[in-house]
Amino acid sequence: MINKIGSLDEALSKISDGCTLMFGGFGGVGNPPTIINGMIEKDIKNLTLIGNDAGFPHIGIGKIVSQGRVKKLIASHIGSNPVAGQLMVDGKLEVEFSPQGTLAERIRAGGVGLGGILTDIGIGSIIEDGKEKLLIGEKEYLIETALTADVAIVSAKKSDYYGNLVYETSARNTNPLVAMAGAFTIAEVDKIVPLGEIDPSEIVTPGIYVDMVIESKGVDWRWAWE
Template structure:
């Protein structure tokens, strides 16, 4: 069985104007090495799909702070003041969804569905321009599914085939995101041989993962220095 492990320097898949979906919640469960790789690549005009904007110095928030993102699809941005500033200046297009709706839109994309039915926002400005459907006498808005050119996730363990285990709350949106990308990169704290993971504990199956890279971790001293300065 072919190993999916590689070094990020071997991949030539990044380009301007691509859609990137990132796992994580407030930076927890986001892949730090992959995000740094994207930053170093210099690509811009990214459409970024993630639960939130992270923090200016943590998680996908770095991409926003460096102004690499033109459109952000998220449930909130309150933890990243830079995202709010760019939005109010008209530099960043932000599309908000309730957290559950956003997660379901991503799940639907990973399952190959066209969309989901929601009733949150009916009777408000949210329904403007939305297609609707009536099911069992009840009206719903149709929310299209979300997919991405590239999904990036972080995990505690991965085997060579790309089966993934997550670390407690870092599991959050990662399993959904891993399934919704045309390509998926998993950043693993530990990579093990095929057969070492308990099949009953595997959360994301390797069929959804294209590349596995070893995480370099986060330089937390650098992070906290930035926090003190900010």
């Protein structure tokens, strides 16, 4: 029988210094806190991070960014984390900005095996700098490359032993897309249930995309907006 349940130590063994790490979450909500705290304790650094934003300085993925453990961040914005902004200004953090919808589509494209997407968002702005363009009919598009990662970390409400995931309301956000785009995907979940207990109609991320499941020890993203 397939059993994808693992320990935090096993999960952290898949995340190494210098790797490309994709994370789910929106402003900290939906970040996997146990994995993130474990990464800090293990002193993992020099990461290339891919995700919606830089979080908050002391919550979720924001802690990784604020502690200078990231060399490059690909995100839609960093405005909620002033430490990230200062690191960027000081030349200590390379930031590649991608409009939020474009970023989500680039991650989705990576997850389904596409090379990239076409979009007119960013035409005539700094977003188009250094990017190829394509003329279709009379309309010009930017070619935005797909995004994948060595490891993807996501947060979910519930999983079974196969790694089928159910998300908690708005904490679902970018997690289903991120789960698809990692060469190795780790899901941190609030509850692990036996096979057959999850109604198939509830499943958002099928277990085929998930390589390991660990049980969460905390959810510090719940206080992200306080």
